[in-house]
Amino acid sequence: VILLAQNGKIAMYALEKVLGMDELERAVRIRRALVSRQSRTKTLEASDIPLVNYDYSRVLGACCENVVGYIPLPLGIAGPLNIDGQMIHIPMATAEGTLVASTSRGCKALNAGGGVTTVLTQDGMTRGPAIDFPSVTLAAQAKAWIASEEGYSTLKTAFESTSRFAKLQSLKTTLAGRTLFVRFATATGDAMGMNMISKGTEKALEAMQQQFPDMVTLALSGNYCTDKKPAAINWIEGRGKSVVAEAVVPGKVVKSVLKTTVEALCNLNTKKNLVGSAMAGSIGGFNAHAANILTAMFIATGQDPAQNVESSNCITLMEPINDGQDLLMTVSMPSIEVGTVGGGTVLAPQQAVLDMLGIRGAHPTHPGQNAQALARMIAAAVMAGELSLISALAAGHLIRAHMAHNRSQTNTPAAS
Incomplete structure (x- = not known):
């Protein structure tokens, strides 16, 4: 052979x-x-x-x-972490020493305050085709037609004919010259949903072609989605699952577990995550290392690691409460793109991890609930990672921890 x-x-x-x-x-x-x-x-x-x-x-x-x-890759477990009243072990596939240990420390501090509460504010995958027209006048007419009751109804009917799970939620349009961009948003059940929404979008464009025979679909994805690239539209409008997590950490826990103070944490979070990120012109990067935790969980659960680009969009906020004695913390993540069916979730090890979390496959009675639960877990775990890292920075422990636990001895040459 x-x-x-x-x-x-x-x-x-x-x-x-x-x-x-x-x-x-x-x-x-x-x-x-x-x-x-x-x-x-x-x-x-x-x-x-x-x-x-x-x-x-x-x-x-x-x-x-x-x-x-x-x-x-090594698979570590952080936690458990109390997420919405349930103790959840956090699976993390990573080669970065201290990451799992640090996240576990954050879990311990969050648990001491009663755990993390999450809310899901939006659930919709997007696809944004680019469509050319012979003139800006015709392109503008098409934009107006999509916004009309007739146009929206026509596209919605065609779109939803492709899948029982595909439910069109909204259409956002913009013009660049004679090119029209349309951002389709849809619920996709427990699938991450790119294949589902692409199929529905294609069918909707066929219906639109009947109304505008001179239009030319340049690309099913015209980067108005936006997939696997930094984009303000995902940060502002959301993509996939939008989750906000909240927790209160008692001041005594901040001192005993995190080895710092509420005042120091709030000050550093403002100066680093908010001011520092603003000075850098960041889009969605108002956090310490959300991508670290999210990507480790993505790999462990069979998600598309490349989607960490937009999924890691996160703003971490901290403020003192109870006369400055305790810490109120939130993380807001508007574009977590996950699924529990399809893609890498078909692989046996990744399925086993989803089994451990109790969210493998499609939810039997409430389509979409398993994928939403995974997004909630990720946001809560990100909070644990954020809390621990900001605390280490505030206390000056970061370099010492990495020197002790994140230095491979295998390839380090001996002193000559």
């Missing part, structure tokens, strides 16, 4: 199809040998990248192509 592939008789990407479903691991092994022997270093074939004991049938046609193995 290797000789046939080397001679161009079998395409490397087609090995699974040629060998069959019973030989998926063999296909991966052969591809690995082919790549290794073609490469400059020729190290892949005998490398430490794992190959065996993996269910490649879940990957095929769904998660990855030209597979040569898989990359394991």
Whole structure:
């Protein structure tokens, strides 16, 4: 088989199809040998990248192509954390030392004050196609038609015909010259929803074409969504799940667990997360390290790690209460993009993590509730991470902790 592939008789990407479903691991092994022997270093074939004991049938046609193995990451557990009255263990797949330990410290402090309360303020995935028209006049007419009762009803009917879960919530439009951008927003059940909304948007544009035969759909995604890129529209309008989390931390806990004071925390949070981020011209980055916790949980639960760009949008606020004795803390995250079905959630390890959280797959009676619960967990965990890091900075502990726990000894050369 290797000789046939080397001679161009079998395409490397087609090995699974040629060998069959019973030989998926063999296909991966052969591809690995082919790549290794073609490469400059020729190290892949005998490398430490794992190959065996993996269910490649879940990957095929769904998660990855030209597979040569898989990359394991350490999975740590922070907490548990009291989230809306339930003690939840926080799964984090990461290679950053101190991250899980620090988040756990934040969980301990938050639990001492009664835990975290979350509210879901919005749930809607978006897709923003770019549509060209022969003139700005016609483009403006199309914009007005979409805003009309007739236009909205036409697009909504076409959109919702594609899925029982796809419920069109809103249409936001803007013009740039003769190009019209339309931001479709829809509920997507327990799926993150990109495939669902793309299918619905395509159908809606077909219906719109009947009204405006001269329009040209340039791209189903015209970057008005906006997916996997920093964008003020996600920060302002929201995308996916919008969650706000709140907690009160007693002043005595701030001193005993976090080794700092309420006054120092509030001052540093204002100067760093608010003023510092504003001076940097940040969009949605008014936090200490929301992306750290969110991305670790994304990887552990089978989310799309690239969507951490907009999902990590977060503003962390702290203020003294009870005559300055205690700390009131909130985190607001308007664009957490998660699902409990589809994508990487089909992989067995990631499904096992979702099982541990009690939110695997689609919710049996309330579609969307599992994905919403995951978003709530992420926001609460982000709060724990934020509280611990700001406390470490306020107390001057950050560098000492990283020097002690985040320095690999394996590749450090000995002193000469």
